[in-house]
Amino acid sequence: MDENKSIRIKDIAEMAGVSVATVDRVLHQRGKISKESLEKVMKAMKQTNYKLNLIASTLGTNKLYKIAVLLPDPKDDDFWRQSNSGIIKAKENWVQYNIRMESFYFNMNDKSSFMNAEKQALAFSPDGMLIAPVMHREANILFNILKEKKIPYIFFNTNIIEAEPISFIGQDLYQSGRVGAEFLMTRLFPRKNIAILHIWEDVQNGVHLKEKERGFRDYITEKKNKYFNIHSYNLKICGEKELNREITTIIKRDNIDGIFVSTSKGSSLTASVLGKIGRKDIVLIGYDMLKENIIYMKEGLINCLINQNPEKQAFLGVSYLSNFLLFKKRPPVTDLFPLEIVTKENIDSFLNASIH
Amino acid sequence: MDENKSIRIKDIAEMAGVSVATVDRVLHQRGKISKESLEKVMKAMKQTNYKLNLIASTLGTNKLYKIAVLLPDPKDDDFWRQSNSGIIKAKENWVQYNIRMESFYFNMNDKSSFMNAEKQALAFSPDGMLIAPVMHREANILFNILKEKKIPYIFFNTNIIEAEPISFIGQDLYQSGRVGAEFLMTRLFPRKNIAILHIWEDVQNGVHLKEKERGFRDYITEKKNKYFNIHSYNLKICGEKELNREITTIIKRDNIDGIFVSTSKGSSLTASVLGKIGRKDIVLIGYDMLKENIIYMKEGLINCLINQNPEKQAFLGVSYLSNFLLFKKRPPVTDLFPLEIVTKENIDSFLNASIH
DNA sequence: TTGAAAGCGCTAACAA
């Protein structure tokens, strides 16, 4: 046996004394096969350690798969713009494998826009879906339809375990809170007044932010129980002026020394307030390398960002789905990304790094 | 034109009024083509935004490519074990594309073992090579041979710019020194005595470590000029006892408060000394998530590791080479990885993350 | 339950 040449279905067929069609049938467990044929083929495959040639397989199949992506409008927010950029890269990456993609956007403040996107996505009759289920209260109907139709779906960014996606791609929120606390504590000490800010469009769907707070508080308690004063606040993004006023009030009233913001957009909003009131001394830690956050970090207003890698999350989601559709390769049930600590000194290295 | 169906060479050929072979020729710029044919084909490709089907292309080519990998023996060192694990994963990943790989190991303390590995790699008659050129003084002959034979080669971990590899995958050493300094400074202040340790098998080939030191010193100078006392030392790994003694002496004599170690193995060696002399108070920052380093970090003896991602570097090196061989896709001339800051709180998230 | 054969899109040897 030539070590270098791979064994083909044809080789197996010859060894087993059957036709290639029969081998194909046992390979994919379709059609009816006699016991004898099955055994002979299995034996030959075992012996030769046969591996299906996926390249030839996809070419032979020549089927077109469609993937629908459901996420908040990238125009609304730089975070979702980055996710969407991952989607676009993935799209280019997978056309050649006969995978077609279509994105459906919704507005997080508007339930009807979500319902509409949902409807449109289904009308696209996708073979798989990638979803950022940030409005999960509204999405249950969708998941049921998908389950019924046996359309596989993957979540990214936010998970809804009960909905049982075939995979979730995101981060360990609790642990990310701990990472934030570790960073903040070492910079803050011996100062002691901390604010946790949850700044979010849709407070009722923002329960997952509490996980970050839990991690944050646990870490502090473990290390320096009762030394720090921690206050947390839920702030809704509506008027920017009002938000600014609220943040300013909190900082002054509680005599704040350090701030942990649980959302990416909130990070830049808070940084802008710190800039306005001239408080670079306050240690600020937030999430994600949004354009504005990058600027504030370089200005020294944001000290640390925990990178959730929205672009990579989305890109990987498409890869997982494509591999599942094309090659029946099951993705991990949960893929939690590394908790990347971004500071002034390494931020450029993250910006330069591309998706691999 | 059916939006869903991809355009094929055949379609282009029909549009341009030529044969598929002619289209193939302009696609790969081989053979002779008349100006008219060229223009017609180009026009048709532009119009339809034609994309080569790589699946069909690899299948059609049906050529076997061989990649030789040259790196230090993974048995010697957990760092190279991780690189090697990336190689193994890559190997499994690319067999299906008719890429065969063979690794050739050498001992960093032994020039003749390097020469031998070199010779064996060439005897394998590879179509491409992936090299960790850590013994570059000995490798120049090899690079010349490869250039002459027009065998493309990629470096990882260490770069030798003069050797002009088609790509280098690694990290910005200077900037990684700055990241180390940033971390150390915030933890150390108001203490002030810092040691930089270069602990390396082969001092004469360890010039690149000085880059890390330069970054480290620059940062400190910019932020707090003259406040900190920094001493640096080159220590050769030979007898462990002697090394331990040397490190202990330095710590005591210079009254050290914080240590920056420029190598991964050096990090664990230093941590073990700190453990032995009971000095958890000393802030230690090093490189890479070697097994031992992970343990020391969890014990609190190492405060921070800068992750060079050896596994991913190697894996990506193979991907770049494979894409180049199969699809003529040129990799970036340099791919510098993010400078990942690993601490006790996020180390598990890095350990769980797989290669994507 | 099985096999023959055409076809997927591209490559490359060969002939013209």
Added chain:
DNA sequence: TTGTTAGCGCTTTCAA
């Protein structure tokens, strides 16, 4: 300089 054609390994239809 160009075109014809037989593959590459697998899938799938159709007939037996």
